[in-house]
Amino acid sequence: MVEVTTPAARPAGSVKRAAAAVLAAASVVAAAACGTADAAAGSLVGEEFLTIGVQTDQPGLGRQIPGAVSGRYDSYDGFDVTVAKELARNLGFPARKVSFSPVPSEKREEAIVSGEVDLVVGSYSITPERKTMVGFAGPYYVAHQDILVRKANPASIRNLHDLGGKRLCSVAGSQSFHRVRTEQSVSAVPVQAKGYTDCLNKLIAGELDAVSTDDLILAGLASMAAKTGDYMKLVNEPFSDERYGVGLEKDDVDGCEAVNEAITKMYQDDTVRLQLNRWFGPTGLELTTTVPQFEGCI
Missing domain, CATH: 3.40.190.10 (Periplasmic binding protein-like II)
Structure with missing residues (x-):
């Protein structure tokens, strides 16, 4: 088996498994020693x-x-x-x-x-x-999806339905905005962000009325904001698992x-x-x- 000295040196994806299969065919003994049979099968069990x-x-x-x-x-x-x-x-x-x-x-x-x-x-x-x-x-x-607002809550958001017409953060690849807009039929206005830290920054800057996603994420964002004196609060009206x-x-x-x-x-x-x-x-x-x-x- 080809010697690997660091995790970063592993070949990825189909290349990794193809290499393992070739080595297994060439040397049964080497395959057994290095666990390549398991790797070739596509399972993380047996990976080095x-x-x-x-x-x-x-x-x-x-x-x-x-x-x-x-x-x-x-x-x-x-x-x-x-x-x-x-x-x-x-x-x-x-x-x-x-x-x-x-x-x-x-x-x-x-x-x-x-x-x-x-x-x-x-x-x-x-x-x-x-x-x-x-x-x-x-x-x-x-976790449970909830809503984060500025502590002053100028948009008076107290529950999911108050998000109608409000500026709500939307992160690519996340289901959170989709749940509000499509699953819950609440006509929130999407404001695109690169990630949830970016959502928080936009909320602090007044570019958003609220952020809605998993309560653990929101709690972490609120703690982060508090360190700089930007106080947030959870609406505490969860609406999904x-x-x-x-x-x-x-x-x-x-x-x-x-x-x-x-x-x-x-x-x-x-x-x-x-x-x-x-x-x-x-x-x-x-x-x-x-x-x-x-x-x-x-």
Whole structure:
């Protein structure tokens, strides 16, 4: 097997698996030693290295640490990043064999299908549409879509229906605006943003009336804004269940089952409760610490 010295050196996607298949045909002994048979089968089980896609602009969930080197294991922090690290550990991957890859919301399916990443852990809600393209383990947490406004709330937004005619943030690849406009039939006015930190900046600047997305994301944004004296508040009128799943290759049943076992361990050893309190306890958000019902891997 070709020697690999760092996680970043792994070949990606179909190239990676094609290389493994060639090596397996050339040398049965080498294939057995390096686990290429499993890699050729398309499962993360048996891989030597693990690459995880994460968000970088969601304070409290997934954020690139200012000044840190992109892609390094210690370059990111937040609840989702901690979940990703614990999943990797429970799957048997030491830190030196795990790397992180920044994956924006609109690129998550592409990153999985292309093989750029093995897993995506980043406020990745399980939806029927996404399940046609990728597989999901979990969920590892169930969040709820809510609304964030400036504390003064000049637009007087107190519930979902008050968003009609109001300027609401829309992030490419996120389902949040779609839920308000299409699923809930509320005629909010879309204001495009690059990510949720950009949404917050626009809300502070008065370019938006509100931001609506998962309550964990909103709580992280509110905490971030408070540090600069820009106070926000959650409307506290949730209107959806957001089942945060771990994205992986669509037909990787073995990998999905292994990740579900790893998630279960995180609840059994109290990791989830401790990390939720660490990142969101000070916000006063009501947190759920019981194991969600898994989707199933077949």
